[in-house]
Amino acid sequence: MADLEALRAKILKCRLCRLCEGATQAVPGEGNPDADIFFIGEAPGKNEDLQGEPFVGAAGKFLNELLESINLKREDIFITNIVKHRPPNNRDPKDDEIEACFPYLDQQIQAIKPLLIVTLGRHAMNRFMPGLQISKVHGQAKRVKSIFSKKQVIYPLYHPASALYNGAMRPVLFEDMKKIPVLLQQLRKEAL
Ligand code: URA
Numbered sequence: 001m002a003d004l005e006a007l008r009a010k011i012l013k014c015r016l017c018r019l020c021e022g023a024t025q026a027v028p029g030e031g032n033p034d035a036d037i038f039f040i041g042e043a044p045g046k047n048e049d050l051q052g053e054p055f056v057g058a059a060g061k062f063l064n065e066l067l068e069s070i071n072l073k074r075e076d077i078f079i080t081n082i083v084k085h086r087p088p089n090n091r092d093p094k095d096d097e098i099e100a101c102f103p104y105l106d107q108q109i110q111a112i113k114p115l116l117i118v119t120l121g122r123h124a125m126n127r128f129m130p131g132l133q134i135s136k137v138h139g140q141a142k143r144v145k146s147i148f149s150k151k152q153v154i155y156p157l158y159h160p161a162s163a164l165y166n167g168a169m170r171p172v173l174f175e176d177m178k179k180i181p182v183l184l185q186q187l188r189k190e191a192l
Pocket of ligand 1: 043
């Protein structure tokens with residue numbers, strides 16, 4: 001908890017890349033410091049930039065619906081983004097921005113030690129599983145080697161915002177979400 005608070009303070013003051021210049025404030029992330037599930041989105045949007053909290057706009061509302069569908073609340077999870085400042089006009093984050101911000105994400109993961117990391121969208125997925133296509137691997141858990149764990153489990157999902165533009169994504173996201181409780185149960189057993 002102390003680690004997370006210290007990190008939050010550091011992120012709020014961050015000037016490691018150009019993104020801080022156009023943003024209102026940093027959006028460090030929030031949630032349960034003891035969470036078993038850690039969600040990673042892409043970048044703060046307009047509402048997140050104004051409020052300083054992740055996933056508070058339309059994509060966040062749909063994410064809440066997805067969580068409710070498996071009896072989870074935002075208080076049960078930790079959630080953050082691959083970059084902590086809003087990119088201008090919501091453009092995609094650039095590689096050097098993602099690179100500059102990654103140590104924060106890495107330290108947040110180390111502080112929380114989640115059983116499961118759920119990536120939302122291709123940017124977050126690519127950070128852990130470079131070169132894969134989200135259309136091929138969404139809804140399939142993979143163990144990846146990372147500096148903090150030899151077997152961190154990553155579960156890639158489409159970004160909830162994709163369903164706001166393309167209604168056909170809604171059922172796909174609900175179906176992929178459905179697999180999380182079973183996966184978690186399995187990981188909790190392994191952790192005993
Ligand atoms: N989309 C994201 O990826 N992150 C947010 O915080 C909001 C929308």
